[in-house]
Structures are given as C-alpha cells and as structure tokens.
Amino acid sequence: MKLPVDPAENLAALLRCPSVTPAEGGALAALQEMLEPLGFTVERPVFSESGTPDIENLYASRAGEGPHLMFAGHTDVVPVGDESAWSHPPFAAHIANGEMYGRGAVDMKGGIACFIAALARSIADGNAPRGKVSMLITGDEEGPAINGTVKLLQWAAAKGETWDACIVGEPTNPDRLGDMIKVGRRGSLSATLTVLGRQGHAAYPHLADNPVRGLMTLVDALLSPEFDTGTERFQSTNLEVTSVDVGNAATNVIPQRATAAFNVRFNDNWSVESLQAEIHNRLDAASRRRKYRKGRKEPVEFELVWRDNPSHVFLTHDEKLIGTLARSVESVTANRPALSTSGGTSDARFIKDYCPVVEFGLVGQTMHMVDERVPLADLETLTRIYRQFIGNWFGEH
Structure with missing residues (x-):
C-alpha cells in the first residue's frame, strides 16, 4: 500500500476539495484516506449549536507506548473572492514556476500535508514515533469557531485523551521558513x-x-x-x-x-x-x-x-517543546527562529488549556489572497523540519 510520503501529492488532494467554511468539501475524507494506511484510527464527529452551521471535524490517533503528541489544524478555507482574478483555478492544485496554487495552500492545508508526509516517511523508514500521535483537525477555524476545535477537544478529553504537547501548523513565517515560531498569542x-x-x-x-x-x-x-x-x-x-x-x-x-x-x-x-x-x-x-x-x-x-467568547492571552513555557522545535528548524534551515507572540488569534488559544502548544508552518505571505500559493521547495523543507521534530521530541522523552 502506497504511503502518503509526498507533501505535494498530499496537498494537491486537499486543495481539490472546495472546503470553504462550513463545507467539508471532501477534505476530511481525503485526510482519512491518507491516515488509515499509517495506522491511525479516524473519527469524524459532527457538532451542532443553534444558530450556527453543523461542522464536521476529524480526530485521528495512532497508538503508541509513550508520550502523546498532537498536531492540530483546519481544512476549512476562506472564500476565493473573484475567481476570475486568479491566475489558476483556486481548487485545481495547478503548479506553475515551482509553486502550487490553491485556496488553502498556505492557510493551512499545506501544513497538514507536510506533517502527514513527515509521519509517513518516519514509518516507512522503520522509525515510527515511540509514543502516541494524534491529529485534531477542524472545519470551523475560519468561521465562528463554535462547532470546531473547542468541542472537538472536549469530545476527545471526555473519551480519556490527554496530550503532552501540541504543534499547530498555521503559517507562522513572515518571509522564509525558519523565521518564526509562535509561542503565545495576545x-x-x-x-x-x-x-x-x-x-x-x-x-x-x-x-x-x-x-x-x-x-x-x-x-x-x-x-x-x-x-x-x-x-x-x-x-x-x-x-x-x-x-x-x-x-x-x-x-x-x-x-x-x-x-x-x-x-x-x-x-x-x-x-x-x-x-x-x-x-x-x-x-x-x-x-x-x-x-x-x-x-x-x-x-x-x-x-x-x-462580545461573547473573548480570547485570553497566553504564553507557552514548555522549554522541551520550544527548544526541540527551534533546534529542528535550525538544523534543517540554518535559521534560528524568533520566538514570537505577534499576529492575531488561532485555535492554539483553545488548546493551551489542555497541553503546551506552539505554532509553526509555512510562509504566510499569500494566505487569504487571490493566487494563494506555496513553493514546492517549501513543502519539502517543512516536511523535513516536522520529521526531525517528531524524531527529536519523542527521542527526548
């Protein structure tokens, strides 16, 4: 069985799913197809609340004896705007001049594609994580964030899930991979x-x-x-x-x-x-x-x-999580990332109540823009960073 070791192939499959909030658009189904061959048990709970659209989410876990690492993100994307203004169709995963175009390429289907590829390569090489890995993926991050990560965390915790650390694959880098890790938010x-x-x-x-x-x-x-x-x-x-x-x-x-x-x-x-x-x-x-x-x-x-549901300020102090990620980034890119709390909010504001959390993903210059795109080279580099981080983080426990 072919494993999802190529981040570009993974991303193309996700980009072809028109998962504009609140539509699942086939994106979670595509993720399930990638994750089950890697040994993940996949569940896709739907959450509801009066006055808001129903949201389908995904929680996948791969059993292991040892610490529990969560990767969190979202497959929902913002609307494309004027589709005629795009150089390439926003849901076609077209590649031109070494870049893949599509809504969600950067924010944040690209990060998800790279993390899956990193896991797949580790497993294929016989270096599977020595612990438990889970993926918590919502379809409501770009929307009201009511029937997404908040309820998915509550649902998983009620089933007995606990986590030791989490990395969120949001596009944190302003100019190039290796610039920045988000360690908190205002x-x-x-x-x-x-x-x-x-x-x-x-x-x-x-x-x-x-x-x-x-x-x-x-x-x-x-x-x-x-x-x-x-x-x-x-x-x-x-x-x-x-x-x-x-x-x-x-x-x-x-x-x-x-x-x-x-x-x-x-x-x-x-x-x-x-x-x-x-x-x-x-x-x-x-x-x-x-x-x-x-x-x-x-x-x-x-x-x-x-307004309801204000976001609380937070700062992550887990030096093992932060240090392991920073060293992994520097090892692959030769850049020592800045530790930042800049920018807006993300679903990390909910995850921080369950475990230490940091954010690291692609370069965010084209997110939410017409012609959102990602260099194929960046997909490969982020996959290498994630793979090194996974190995180092489990190896330090």
Missing part, C-alpha cells in the same frame, strides 16, 4: 458601544442631543492614553475602532443613537476582567466630562455590550 476582546441621544431637527440643536458628540467623547477616552507600552514577550495593547454607525440616511436629522464597535488586542499586563474594568472606568469618567456636548449638564448616556 488576547482579543470586542464590544459595541452605544450612545443614546435625543432625535431632532439639525436646525434646532438645542431641542435635541446629538449622540455623535457623546460618542466622540467616549471613543477619545478609549484611544488615549495608551493602555501600556508592551512587555518582554508581547507587543503593546492596542484598541481599534472597527465601525461607527448612526443608522441615519437624512442630512437634516440629528440621530437618536450612535454606535461604535471596537476590538482590543492585549498583552499579559491584562486579563479579560481587568481590561474590561479599565474600559468601563474610562467610559464612566469620560461620560461626565461632556467634552463635545457644550451646554449639556447630564452625563453622556451609553451602553456597552461585550
């Missing part, structure tokens, strides 16, 4: 701020209360002063206003209300609770300043609604 907190005013005619402002003025006061307090200047391992906390709306098409009407949505990416100076308290304190103080509400004595009336 937290993410979102909310909607609504200022209540009094509707009226724009020519008679004394009879109304323009909520836009109040909103300017409150937003100004959120943006300044800065929350902090960063920490040893994290960037400074940053708040971005992502939308402002008054729901008013008329130019001669003072609106009834004004809203602003914002997102904060925060470092380890803060917890979700302490950051929420700081924001509430800023808004309460600003509401009494009435900076843009001349002649008004009442405080600005506002409502603040926090």
Whole structure:
C-alpha cells in the first residue's frame, strides 16, 4: 500500500476539495484516506449549536507506548473572492514556476500535508514515533469557531485523551521558513458601544442631543492614553475602532443613537476582567466630562455590550517543546527562529488549556489572497523540519 510520503501529492488532494467554511468539501475524507494506511484510527464527529452551521471535524490517533503528541489544524478555507482574478483555478492544485496554487495552500492545508508526509516517511523508514500521535483537525477555524476545535477537544478529553504537547501548523513565517515560531498569542476582546441621544431637527440643536458628540467623547477616552507600552514577550495593547454607525440616511436629522464597535488586542499586563474594568472606568469618567456636548449638564448616556467568547492571552513555557522545535528548524534551515507572540488569534488559544502548544508552518505571505500559493521547495523543507521534530521530541522523552 502506497504511503502518503509526498507533501505535494498530499496537498494537491486537499486543495481539490472546495472546503470553504462550513463545507467539508471532501477534505476530511481525503485526510482519512491518507491516515488509515499509517495506522491511525479516524473519527469524524459532527457538532451542532443553534444558530450556527453543523461542522464536521476529524480526530485521528495512532497508538503508541509513550508520550502523546498532537498536531492540530483546519481544512476549512476562506472564500476565493473573484475567481476570475486568479491566475489558476483556486481548487485545481495547478503548479506553475515551482509553486502550487490553491485556496488553502498556505492557510493551512499545506501544513497538514507536510506533517502527514513527515509521519509517513518516519514509518516507512522503520522509525515510527515511540509514543502516541494524534491529529485534531477542524472545519470551523475560519468561521465562528463554535462547532470546531473547542468541542472537538472536549469530545476527545471526555473519551480519556490527554496530550503532552501540541504543534499547530498555521503559517507562522513572515518571509522564509525558519523565521518564526509562535509561542503565545495576545488576547482579543470586542464590544459595541452605544450612545443614546435625543432625535431632532439639525436646525434646532438645542431641542435635541446629538449622540455623535457623546460618542466622540467616549471613543477619545478609549484611544488615549495608551493602555501600556508592551512587555518582554508581547507587543503593546492596542484598541481599534472597527465601525461607527448612526443608522441615519437624512442630512437634516440629528440621530437618536450612535454606535461604535471596537476590538482590543492585549498583552499579559491584562486579563479579560481587568481590561474590561479599565474600559468601563474610562467610559464612566469620560461620560461626565461632556467634552463635545457644550451646554449639556447630564452625563453622556451609553451602553456597552461585550462580545461573547473573548480570547485570553497566553504564553507557552514548555522549554522541551520550544527548544526541540527551534533546534529542528535550525538544523534543517540554518535559521534560528524568533520566538514570537505577534499576529492575531488561532485555535492554539483553545488548546493551551489542555497541553503546551506552539505554532509553526509555512510562509504566510499569500494566505487569504487571490493566487494563494506555496513553493514546492517549501513543502519539502517543512516536511523535513516536522520529521526531525517528531524524531527529536519523542527521542527526548
């Protein structure tokens, strides 16, 4: 039986599956075909929740006496956008000038393809891992992340699964393979701020209360002063206003209300609770300043609604996991990777509650773009890195 030792062949099989969130698109079936010849037991649970699409996921495990390594990732991809803008069809796995094109090539079917190839080569050479290996693959990472990794972890843990370490195959490298390992992530907190005013005619402002003025006061307090200047391992906390709306098409009407949505990416100076308290304190103080509400004595009336499921900041401290991966990367690429916490969130934020987790994958320059693509040489290099990491990590236990 042919083993999936070629990462390019593995990736081509996955790219030909149109698995745009929430569709499975055949991607998990393709993974099952690759994994079962390697001795994996494959299960594909479907999770549901009211108001969200059902999501099919995959959990595969290969038995072994020893420590348990998890590889985590996702086969769902973002939409292709204007397909006519692509140089090659986004689900054809076309190769041109040494690069394979396709939605998900980098984010992150490529990482999955390489990890499977690395395992297959180890097994084919008689150097199978001396422990247990599992793959936790969701179809909901690019979507609301409700029926994916969170529930898959809970489901597996309820069956008695425990893990010693995890590597997530997200595209972590900014320019070339070997640049960066993600060892943590900033937290993410979102909310909607609504200022209540009094509707009226724009020519008679004394009879109304323009909520836009109040909103300017409150937003100004959120943006300044800065929350902090960063920490040893994290960037400074940053708040971005992502939308402002008054729901008013008329130019001669003072609106009834004004809203602003914002997102904060925060470092380890803060917890979700302490950051929420700081924001509430800023808004309460600003509401009494009435900076843009001349002649008004009442405080600005506002409502603040926090979005569900904030992401908590985390930093992995497992030196064996981090050191083994860093040495494996350097051995293959001659580059010593930076240990970073930059970027957005990933499913590592859920996995960190079960075991130490790091992220390392392909170069992310074309992820989510038209003509997403990966050099075939990078697929081979990442496979070699993963193979060396697997051997070294199990060998150190």
